[in-house]
Amino acid sequence: MREVAFIKQNKEKWLEFEQAIFGKAKKNPDELASLYIHLVNDLSYAQTYYPKSKAVTYLNHLAALTYQKIYKTKREDTNRLVYFFKTEVPLIVYQNRRYIFYAFLLFFVFTAIGVLSAMNDENFVRLILGDEYVNKTLEFIDQGNPVAIYKSGSNWGSAFGITLNNLRVGAFSFIMGIFGGLGTAWVLMQNAIMLGAFQYFFYEQGEGVFWKSVRGIWIHGSMEIFAMIIEAGAGLIFGAAILFPKTYSRVESLKMGLKNGLKIWFSTMPFTIAAGLLEGFITRYSPDMPIALNLFIILATLGAISWYYLIYPFRVNKKLKQLHVPAL
Known part of the structure; x- marks a missing residue:
């Protein structure tokens, strides 16, 4: 698939993702996780076939924001310092x-x-x-x-x-x-x-x-x-x-x-x-x-x-x- 066709095919979906991330309506972690999986799949495809495309940078940024949103939502009831040492740092170390x-x-x-x-x-x-x-x-x-x-x-x-x-x-x-x-x-x-x-x-x-x-x-x-x-x-x-x-x-x-x-x-x-x-x-x-x-x-x-x-x-x-x- 040509890059233009790939972007045209998925543009509406990505805009919906943006709305889910930046919009006022709150999404629960499971819904965000589902969106994240779709984003990662699109990102992997773009990295494989259009490695120098701006679409890769855009999707990478969008996926990172979704990832952060998931764990911000999951840790709302968790002490920030506890979350930092228990989850955030170990994930950064692993990555x-x-x-x-x-x-x-x-x-x-x-x-x-x-x-x-x-x-x-x-x-x-x-x-x-x-x-x-x-x-x-x-x-x-x-x-x-x-x-x-x-x-x-x-x-x-x-x-x-x-x-x-x-x-x-x-x-x-x-x-x-x-x-x-x-x-x-x-x-x-x-x-x-x-x-x-x-x-x-x-x-x-x-x-x-x-x-x-x-x-x-x-x-x-x-x-x-x-x-x-x-x-x-x-x-x-x-x-x-x-x-x-x-x-x-x-x-x-x-x-x-x-x-x-x-x-x-x-x-x-x-x-x-x-x-x-x-x-x-x-x-x-x-x-x-x-x-x-x-x-x-x-x-x-x-x-x-x-x-x-x-x-x-x-x-x-x-x-x-x-x-x-x-x-x-």
Whole structure:
């Protein structure tokens, strides 16, 4: 079918869809879902046969508005904050899961670079962490407590300062996505290389010292580092929206990427704050803590944040499909 004939055949139907979305008469979610399915079918056809047509941009925009309308209607009786964490963020994470995967991939590559660099250059750790930090940590290791540096300062003071710094780094990582994602990758590289070198430094001091450091650092590190990766994923989403607008205009794509990335970044804040509290109040007591409790905290915090970002989004999407409302 020629494009002109396709538009002529469906024009009246699309105008009815617009009226259903923008009109004053309220449609229930099931009716909107039915309209949405028709729109997605027309959009798929247009993308296949007329990929550069303005009809594709129009249908894409109309489908997005219908999708938002469905969930705005469904959440009218739901607390906005509950909906945000329970449904909105998981769906955004699922729809952009490839960028979360890229963030994890980059993190592991950069961390490995940090380990290999420290392994092959004895001065690398001092270059990354600074002589003062390394010398002080070596003193603590000689005293039998590799993580004694976390005892400096008061509980509340440490927790507040650490949390503020981590929130700042996360925000900076996301904002740097404006450079096509390269700025975000740069921030992630700096932190991941530092982490790899830092952990290898403890490993170099002996297996016992290494495991003591793991027991201490990863009490707060499980959520702190994981959140850092998710924040990098948010920055990559922002960057990709600028570089690859697809059927949207570049401005519209940028707005969507900014909004989606910002929501993912915001969702990491509770985990970042929790990690700061753990670092300020709990990590300092790790050497005197029963190993079972120590491991429980590490595994529980890692499990919680992993479930929310890596498992739960798939469950939300599956539930969406069961309602016969395909995601964009």
